[in-house]
C-alpha cells in the first residue's frame with residue numbers, strides 16, 4: 001500500500017493522561033494547527049489541549065472518523081482512547097468494546113485512508129507465567145481483561161501491517177508518571193496520586209502492599225520514546241513493531257514512600273491493598289528493552305530522583 005503523506009495528525013483520547021502531554025509535544029514539533037485533538041469527553045478544564053484544534057469524537061464512529069481524516073488531510077493517528085486496567089476489570093464488556101472494537105475502527109480508517117498509526121500496548125500483556133524480568137518475547141498470558149485486549153490489539157496491529165500494509169507501531173508502556181493530567185484508572189496510579197496527596201495533604205494511602213514492585217516511566221521519556229519510534233525508518237523495525245518493550249525504572253511502593261518522606265516533613269502513609277493488588281501481582285517487576293534500544297535507539301533519561309524532582313516542581317508550580 002502506498003502511504004498517503006497527509007500533513008496533519010489526529011490524536012484520539014487526547015484529554016487523557018498521555019494525550020494531554022503528547023498533544024502538546026506534537027503541536028510543539030509539527031505546529032499548533034497541524035494536530036487535531038479528539039476525545040469522547042468535552043474539552044472544558046483542559047487548558048493545554050484547548051490551545052489548538054479539538055473535535056468531539058467517539059472512536060466507535062468509524063464513518064465520522066474517516067470523514068475527519070479525509071476533510072483534514074490527516075496522515076497519522078496517535079490512538080490513545082482506551083479503558084485502563086482498574087476501570088476495565090470493573091466493566092469487562094465495555095473494556096473489550098472500546099479497546100478491541102475501537103482499535104479495529106481506527107485500523108479500518110487507517111486502511112481506507114492510507115494512514116500511519118501509533119497504538120500503545122502495555123506491560124499488562126504479561127501474566128503470572130512471565131519471568132519477573134520480562135523479555136520482549138516472554139509469554140503473553142494476561143489474567144486481566146484489559147491485558148487480553150492489549151494482546152489482541154498488538155495482534156490486530158501486526159495483521160493490518162502484514163496483510164494491508166498499514167504501518168502501525170506500538171510501545172508496551174509501563175506505569176506512566178506525570179503531573180499535567182490525572183491518571184485514568186490504572187493499577188500504577190498510586191505512583192502519581194502519592195505526589196499530589198503528599199504535597200497537598202501531607203499523607204497518602206497506598207492501594208498496594210509496600211513490597212509491590214512495578215516498572216515505571218516518566219512521561220517525558222514516554223513521549224520521547226513515542227516520537228522517536230514514529231520517526232524511525234520502517235525497515236529498521238522487526239517483528240515486534242506493534243508492542244515494543246520499553247523500560248525506565250522500577251521501584252517498590254515502600255521505596256517511593258521513603259523517598260517522598262525525605263522531602264516532606266511529617267509525611268504520613270499507609271498501605272491498604274484493594275482489588276488492584278491482584279492485578280499488580282500478575283505483572284512483571286521489570287522490563288528488558290534491549291530490542292528497542294537496538295532497533296530504534298531507545299534509552300530513558302529519568303531515574304527515580306529526577307522523576308521526584310520533576311513531579312515536585314510540576315505540581316508546586318501549577
Ligand SMILES: NC(=O)c1ccc[n+]([C@@H]2O[C@H](COP(=O)([O-])OP(=O)(O)OC[C@H]3O[C@@H](n4cnc5c(N)ncnc54)[C@H](O)[C@@H]3O)[C@@H](O)[C@H]2O)c1
Pocket residue numbers: 012013014015016017018019038039040041057058059060079080081082083084098102120121122123172173174175176177182183184185186188
Ligand atoms: N497511563 C499509563 O500508565 C499507561 C500504561 C500502559 C499503557 N497505557 C495505554 O496508553 C493509552 C492512553 O492511556 P491514558 O493513560 O492516557 O488513558 P486515560 O484513561 O487517561 O485516557 C483515555 C482517554 O480516552 C478517552 N476515551 C475513552 N473512550 C473513548 C471513546 N469511545 N472514544 C474516544 N475517546 C475515548 C477518555 O475520555 C480519555 O480521555 C491507552 O491505550 C492505555 O492502555 C497507558
